[in-house]
Amino acid sequence: MSRKCEVSPMERACEQVCGADEDEAGGANGRAMLWSIQEALERQTLQIGTSACGATAVVDALKALGVDVAPEEADRCVQTRLRRIESPLPDYLLSRSEAGATHAQLIAGAVEASKGKVTGRFFHLHPRRQVNLVPWLARWLRKGAVPVATMNMQLAVPEGDEVPDAWHHQLIFGVAPNAVFMTNPLDVVSEEEVHQRLCSESALLVRREDVLQRLTPESCLSSFIESQTDPRWKALDVEGQVKQMVREEEQEQEGPVLTHIRIPAAYSSGVTLFALQQSHLGQELINAPELPPSAVTGPTHTDF
Template sequence: MSGRDGKTDDEAFIWTKQQARKMAKSQSGASNCGATALLNVLLALEVPLPPTEVADKAVRTNQRKYGVSASEYLAARSIAGCTGENIVEGCEKIAGDKVMSRFFAFYPSRTVNLHTWLAQWIRRGCCGVATLNTQEMYGADYWHHQMIYGVDTKGVHVTNGVEVLSFEEIQKGLVSPSVLKIDVDDVRRCRPFDPQSCDALGETWKTLKVSKQVSEIGTSGESYVHIPAAYKAGITLFARKGTSAAAALSEETDLKLRGGDPSDMSSYQRANEFQTDVEELCGVLEVPTNQAAAFQELYQALAEELSGKPSRSLLTDWEDHLKRARAQVDVESFINTHEADFRRTKTVNGAADLRHADMLRSRFRACGIYSSSLSLEELLKRCLEENRESSQQPRPSRITTQNGVWGVEHAAIRKRSYPYVPALGDSTGEAVIEARDQNDQLLGYVIQTGGNYIFDLAVDPRVQGCAVGVALVGTLASSMQRNGVSTMCLDVRRCNEPAVRFYNRLGFRIVKKTFPPWYDWHGGFHLEAETNAIAAHLETVSILESKI
């Protein structure tokens, strides 16, 4: 088949956006985004589809492992899912008589205009799969394969989820070394804890000094362990055999390494094109110099929401936007000037803990952005007081999850838990799953709506980090699984870093960025996960007693 040109030379699509939303397959299981991407490629190239399990086997989908040693857990994480090369091999196994493919590495940086390069191949009838380091793009805890069905001036159009990745954003995931960041909490919980075994996994593990990183968890102040990843960032192109596109693809050479100025990222860094517009608007709208950076952050967020330049009329009330929610750049500036306050935090044993300070920064960052009615100085006092109370709060010796009804106790938890006034209203009388300690003290709760949607999860800040959230979400997932529900989903504010990190660690995937009217201009993320994968985390909560 042949790719369809867009309305201009800047556009090329093999599907329309409507077709993509209607036809594209979504991920059906944990870590099988590679198989899903391959199925969408075959669908677009009008090749008969095999069952999903056949595609999984063909690309050799690997699963994460739980309840194993630290070294075995990390080894499994380094190969979870599949690589771009696996997708090429899988395509050959499934449809080798009909489709040919080529993987093009993008790291180290290549001399290529991604926009033009993709448009040329799509016009010939090709489609592609991007292998992306989404940790660098939006802080996820995984790499991701997404089928490419089009390109235009807005960016690269992909599936799973169906969205547009700006050229600046996708470049972060494409020009990335083969490294995976693993949250230290995930490693710390592994038993046996065998840091000495990590470097024995290979030369690259030795080079990254993984054994040293793991052995220093809790003392180094690092939030992540960096391990080798099997994946290579790049794009795999596919074409029907016997076509001119297939002939051209087989003769194409690898992309040339960038030899010039590494800052020359060509025309596809769309954000640079907006810079002139931002500067002009700052002058027209009389934006003070000390607020220019915040204004630019607002502009970029609105441009992302609109997939294009925001109008002057939309930005006339820019001050109101920044009053409702601060710009992250302003909050980061405050954190930098008050670094000593964060480093003076104490853990429960009274010792200074750099990782604890990092958690406090994340909490303050969310508070600072969303609680704009309070000064940053007042918010810092509150966060430090919260930290003091947390250090004096004994860890629960038992966590009991049970059914309950939302009331005064739950309202108090919600008020303490959220760093802003949530748009959730009064939940009095609603059914909840709640967590209580050995003294029947309420620790947190979760509310489910619509069959598989997490409407509200709140954990008392004084016991955050004690596996209460894992117990609640895991119990809910287990309950859903027993009722035949295979996937669960939720929405989270984009700058609520503690929540995003928590859900990523559990295995939730960021499906798309959203801008619902009840959120501020930063927008949010819609996340999904398989209930069986989430329920499996209950095995890590040794003090859990579930009555559900």
């Protein structure tokens, strides 16, 4: 496929959300871009390894700040964790809860890989915060900060699509009214959709087949859960969820069954902003206050 064909859907999307008048590209309409779509197509780093979306985002964040780092070095510094797919169910579930990287690993990895040239600051977006996402991102982008989103991709799933199997880190290379532009994959997503994924409890859905195929008579979930210091394993009743799946199998239940179990996740949803350490922006980032909690009561985007 030619490069022109690859980029044209993004170009069409940009025209739709940004409008054709480039004189309105900043200020009032909230548009801000680190890279043009063509530059993003040429400069983005595609996924560098299994569960390595975080390290991939770090590579591009450093690149956007003028610091070139080899992908394998970024991955080493981020210390990407892998799923232990051959493990029995208890250890497999533990590995799933930690697979990939947290925002803290991304920041530490960026600092180490850049030899201290780059700093990062994470902003929690769950529970829901008082923030208009695109204008907030646009302000930081115009100052030169580089955002990386940590999102629960199992939220805001289009009707008819399969529920994704993981969370995801993506570099944000630009925003426009009701639109967020990201790499790995190169995509434009509505502000509402991104905000839903950025406002999530730290939990992960694990598919039914991935649970049942690892369940053996020797799998002792009770002992495993008792040994965990994280109380969420008990609070989510992970053992009870697995037992329900087993009952459904034994009874050959017809109709709706559990398609997933819900387990604790190591990740927090939100945005990490990166900047050069020895810069006014770097100091501004470090000193910036947390986003205030939303005063709006009612449901948040935490349903799976």
